[in-house]
Amino acid sequence: MPDHNSRSTDHSSATGEPQDGTTHFGFQRVKKEEKASKVAGVFHSVAARYDVMNDLMSGGIHRLWKRFTVEVAAVRPGQKVLDIAGGTGDLSIAFSRLVGAEGQVVLADINESMLRVGRDKLIDQGVVSNVQFLQTDAQALPFADNSFDCITIAFGLRNVTDKDRALASMHRILKPGGRLLVLEFSKPRSNLLSRLYDTYSFSVLPRMGQLVANDADSYRYLAESIRMHPDQDTLLAMMEEAGFSGCEYFNLTGGIVALHKGIKS
Amino acid sequence: MADPTLLSAACAALETAINGALRYDPGSRYALARLAGKVLAVELTQPSLTLYLEPQSDRIRVAGHFEGEVTTRLRGSPPAMLSLLRSDxxxxxxxxxxxxxxxxxxxxxxxxxxxxxxxxxxxxTEMTGDLAGHQGAEALRGVGNWLSGRQQTFERLLGEYLTEELSTTPARAELEHFYREVDELRLAADRLEARLAKNNSAPAPRDND
Known part of the structure; x- marks a missing residue:
């Protein structure tokens, strides 16, 4: 059985977000309206080498995290799936095969560079017939209520300025019974792993980013943004606050990453 | 509790191996297409984990997590499963x-x-690179050969123990001798039956009175 947890307790929306009109950009505090352009700068910079860096940084394990996400998505032929922050399209490729000719996948990303890399990759792999591409903001999704059977956001939520607003937007466009899956870096379960992970994130990652992508700052932001992201239980509480029921999470690789699942009732 | 990352790795390796073989076997792919939509759950005891095999039109999907209706569920130890899979x-x-x-x-x-x-x-190789993949496969082959050798030795020793020590089963020579006697008895019975049939069909001696 996977290491997974669920609960249904009262909570407050203690997301760790500042309440003075600012928000986190890594360890920095910036005005809320500035965060999106700063994050955009990071992803414009890394888009071309995103897949290579993902493989390098995680030792290829990100493919296993995404594979598990696809399994938990339980997508069936004919369904409609929205892959938010879909980036270079790893999840969309898998969903395209599963929904088949009768289904539909929308690969959405706020960043034009990432979306272009993803679209080229899917076209190169012949994944074209049932996938659409959309540049959009997760906080204000341009779809009618009750539109999708499944929504995923993989390694994207921590970059969103107002996470509560994004979760509410996703809840609105899910069909009743539809599921949201949030795959995101989280808090390691053991202190030893946490210390090793910190050393790796703050010492090795920026150097790797400098060597491969010629961009140490973006990978320093990556490490910092992971630390500032809500931990497993806090994100679970945020999803419940947004209206999702049956919320649970699965710790992957000792909690370095967690997959959260919520159902729209 | 097992980390889903490990289970996903096992599923990915198994899926790659099976689909790699299917790529060069159109006959099996054709047979597989008729099973599309069915789901086989393989529930292993020791270690306790469940794999789901889902045939699709030209490949098999292997998953560690499945939500839906399972067509067939198997439960047993890994050696028992392997033995069942390999049997004719x-x-x-x-x-x-x-x-x-x-x-x-x-x-x-x-x-x-x-x-x-x-x-x-x-x-x-696809998962780990050329060198590590080759060495891993060599190790697996070595383990497979070792297990095969141990299995033959175990079967021979078990046979000797049952025959010689416990006398619960006859020796091979005794059994072959018994089978020969049964064959001879069957042939003798056939000859006797033929002779009786011939005698019965023969005309009765004529009464001259």
Missing amino acids: RLNLAGSGVEVFGSTGTLEQLQQIIRNLEIDWEQAL
Whole structure:
């Protein structure tokens, strides 16, 4: 059985977000309206080498995290799936095969560079017939209520300025019974792993980013943004606050990453 | 509790191996297409984990997490499962494997997988790179050969123990002698039956009075 947890307790929306009109950009505090352009700068910079860096940084394990996400998505032929922050399209490729000719996948990303890399990759792999591409903001999704059977956001939520607003937007466009899956870096379960992970994130990652992508700052932001992201239980509480029921999470690789699942009732 | 990352890695390796073999076997792919939509759950005891095999039009999907209706569920230890998979005919009696649901689906899938030439080296290489994959495959082959040798030795020793020590089963020579006697007895019975039939069909002696 996977290491997974669920609960249904009262909570407050203690997301760790500042309440003075600012928000986190890594360890920095910036005005809320500035965060999106700063994050955009990071992803414009890394888009071309995103897949290579993902493989390098995680030792290829990100493919296993995404594979598990696809399994938990339980997508069936004919369904409609929205892959938010879909980036270079790893999840969309898998969903395209599963929904088949009768289904539909929308690969959405706020960043034009990432979306272009993803679209080229899917076209190169012949994944074209049932996938659409959309540049959009997760906080204000341009779809009618009750539109999708499944929504995923993989390694994207921590970059969103107002996470509560994004979760509410996703809840609105899910069909009743539809599921949201949030795959995101989280808090390691053991202190030893946490210390090793910190050393790796703050010492090795920026150097790797400098060597491969010629961009140490973006990978320093990556490490910092992971630390500032809500931990497993806090994100679970945020999803419940947004209206999702049956919320649970699965710790992957000792909690370095967690997959959260919520159902729209 | 097992980390889903490890289970996903095992599923990915198995899926790569099976589909790599299917790529060069159009006959099996054709047979597989008829099973599309069925789901086989393989529930292993020790280690306790469940794998789901989902045939699709030209490949098999292997998952560690599945939500939906399972067509056939198997439960047993890994050696019992392997033995069932390798057997020429699906014989569940005494196999140590419990089956729930459709045995027809199981039989078809077992025949497809048994006929596949699975290249474990290719599967490992795709995951780990050329050198590590080759060394891993060599190690697996070594373990396989060792197990095969131990299995033959174990079968011989068990046979000797049952025959010589416990005298619960006859020796091979005794058994062959017994079979020869049964054959001779059957032939003698056939000859006797033929002779009786001939005597019965012969005309009765004529009465001259």
